[in-house]
Amino acid sequence: MALIELKNVIGGYGGAPILNGVNMSIEQSDIGVIVGPNGAGKSTTLKAIFGLLKVTEGSIVFQGEEIQNALPDRLVPKGLSFVPQEKNVFTSMSVEENLEMGAFTRTDDFRPTIEWVYDMFPVLREKRRQPAGELSGGQRQMVAMGRALMSKPSLLLLDEPSAGLSPRYVLEIFEQIVKVNKAGVAILMVEQNARQALAFASRGFVLATGKNRFTGTGPELIADPEVAKSFLGG
Amino acid sequence: MIARRSLTLFAGLFVLFCVIGWALGAANISLLLVQSFAYALIALGLNIQWGYGGLFNFGIMGMLMLGGAATTFISTPIIPGFWGSEGPLLLGRALLAFAFGFLLVWGARKADRVGIRGGWKTALTIVAWAAAYIIYRSQIDVAAAYIEATPDGWIGGLGLHPVLGWLFGGVLAAGAAYIVGKICLGLRTDYLAIATIGISEIIRALLKNMDWLTRGTLTVSPIPWPTPLPQEFQASGTPITDSFIYARLGFLGLVLIVLIVAFFLVQRAYGGPWGRMMRAIRDNYVAAASMGKNITSRQLEVFILGSVLMGIGGAMLVSFGQIYDPGSFQPINHTFLIWVMVIVGGAGNNWGAVFGAMLIYITWMISDPVSQWLFNGISNWSTDLGWGAIPEIQSRASQMRVFVLGVVITIALRYAPRGLIPEVVKREA
């Protein structure tokens, strides 16, 4: 059984629907990558999964349970976590406090998880007492991901984790993502660096105007001449 | 749709006034009418500021007080004793000191022209402010003490026609609005609210304590009417009750003329390019700014224009009441009441503002007798039950007005957030 399955999801922000039938399926071991032009509804898809906008039709099934329109404070304990595209750290709070906020719904001891995050992003250990607002863009992205991992999710939703990073950092953050996935966390991410991301994606989705246009493994999509021509810039 | 609805609402209001008029008598209803039309003018002023411009003015009371002070100064009789004394000379010196202080501060703020910059300029400005304040105080305190020691204790008025006083009220409010606007209009809404309320409290403190100018808590009375007083009708043999009705009708006519002229002008401005631009600025600050519109000066215009109406309205109320008592001005009665009028009526719609003003004013005025009647009933009932009567019913009932006002605005916000006669949203290409 798939970890999460979106069946023909239709939804929007109140006006005309933005999503016009999105279908997706992710296994526990998968890294799913969503690509597509600006305004295609990629971020909106992640928000729909996370209960941040109204799903009017279709279903979202997570671990065998329908979760459409459930709010984040219910989803996080179930094992979902979300890193938004922008404003994804608490700028006035220290790095460590940011991580603690990620563990808000947990009642057990989360110190080991903090150590685990620090091991994954050693820079953050050095900067643990510094306000997140004083970090560089790449470091902030790590804080944001670390925060989302603190709830020990089984599925991590990432919205453009490489946005605004220099090419070297892009590779680094992708390596981290693969590492997180190896640790047993399924990933569903939106990426603009489509080729690079699809290269390691076990599931790839090309979205346009709120609909799936192509679905397959990452390498399959890269190899598809039509996808390459219209969505990956030749 | 909205036109039909507003027609129905106005018809209902008319019936309400008739019923109350029938219950309270013609003399009382003419009094209520004059006051509610004056409030309608004030509400129109707020509607320009808030409904058109989206400017949050919590300092309405200050504008009303200025209007009142203006008409008091213009229309009360001249006190020859003051003009014959040294008072004018001393006041003239205070005025000079003020001008000198103003120049000092102005000069300090322009100090960068002569190469004084940064921290030095700030320091110089602070020193200039302090010096200006000390110089002004050194003159005005002497003048105030002298005038307050004269037999009349204040400077009196100019003995001119009250309508000139109303005009001067508008001018004074415009001047104040210019200064307030210059200081505050760049601020975010909630800061603007606090800043304007602060400034209106400063105005109140000044007018209440400048006894030489306003007699402060001693109050000025009687303030002349622009139209014949009831006493003048009585002198020509009219029965007392009728004299009140005739006199108030005369006053009412004048207020109505002012209201109609103001309404006509405001309504036309609203439909014209100026109104469109104002709404554009209100609804989308950023887009309007990027279109190169000079937002701050447009907003200043709106703020001044609205304040002028408030100043005139305040002046009319004081003239009508024939007494200027700075201590009687309260934010609840003179700021929040107006806000409730505009919110309930419909911000952004002039008909709504006028409707709201009349409806809320009548509600405000009759809450007192109605609650008195209610409390009397409860009191009788509790006396019968042996629990004793409600003490001090009269003073308690008058406090119910405030409570009713709060309930009304709460209900309006919940169930008719855009008001009873809402703004007509025009789709513009």
Next chain:
Amino acid sequence: MNELIFFFNNVIVGGVALGSIYAVGAIGVTLIFGILRFAHFAHGDMMTMGAFIAFLLMLACQALGISVPFLPTGFLVLPVAMVLTTIIALGLDKGFYAPLRKRGAKPVTMLIASIGVTLIIQGLIRLFFGSGTWSFFESETKQLIRIPVPLEGVTRTINFTQPQVLMVVCTAVAVLALHFFLTRSRLGKAMRAMADNPDLAQVSGINTKVVVRVTWIIAGSLAAMAGTMLALDVQLKPDLAFNIVLPIFAAAIVGGLGQSYGAIAGGFLIGFAETAAIFNWSVLLRPIAGALPFEVPATLAIVPTEYKLTVAFVILVVVLLWRPTGIFKGASS
């Protein structure tokens, strides 16, 4: 030296007392602004309400003969008054603000709604208590504490009242408790997180409704405390609210709306400024009058006493012009 003690008694003692009240009130305003993003205008009325609840409780205690030696009954009942005010504050939120919040109303609408709450509370208080003044010290005496200064030629004593001491203690306890709550507890940190970035707080799984509730609990209890302290220091009257809400907003804005520590600093700044502005400075100048090039007038206050309330606004306006987000960095939304 005597003159300095006079200065200390009037400006420092008075300023600390007033500053404590303003600070405790301003914290509530600033917290509500940080979490709910609107200027809660009814805060002054919540304070007055808290003070009247404390007053009623005190009357009840006196009727029942409950008292503790050395402690004014007003302070004895304070915790209960705080709890009751908190319950009412939660009810006000549920009845007045939550429905609008649910509809997604703009902060301005919330501000106007808080005017409605102001009017309702004012009306009710006046309905039950009239518009007269009441005192917590009708049947108890306000103890004056005099500390002699062991110096040659000093005749004046340092004076303050017992309520003033207790007020400062209460304020210190409240501020410390709040500090530890915000920096150590999970919920406190969640509150800071929500003030910082409400969307991300929601995404992190923080239950925003709980945070809102906690905000009202803190703001309500501090309002009761500040109101009661003010009533104990001066006297109790229904229009207390309006005289207090403006300096408190001034304090919160001067400190930067949304900044708890800023609100505390702002409160004391305004408190001291008010006492210093109406202080008769000629008292301090008189001993050195011989050395001064001018004659020392009988009274030399920065503003006459009647203008005490305007001091807060002048500071407010200056701060708004000079640094609109407050002396400390304020919330930018």
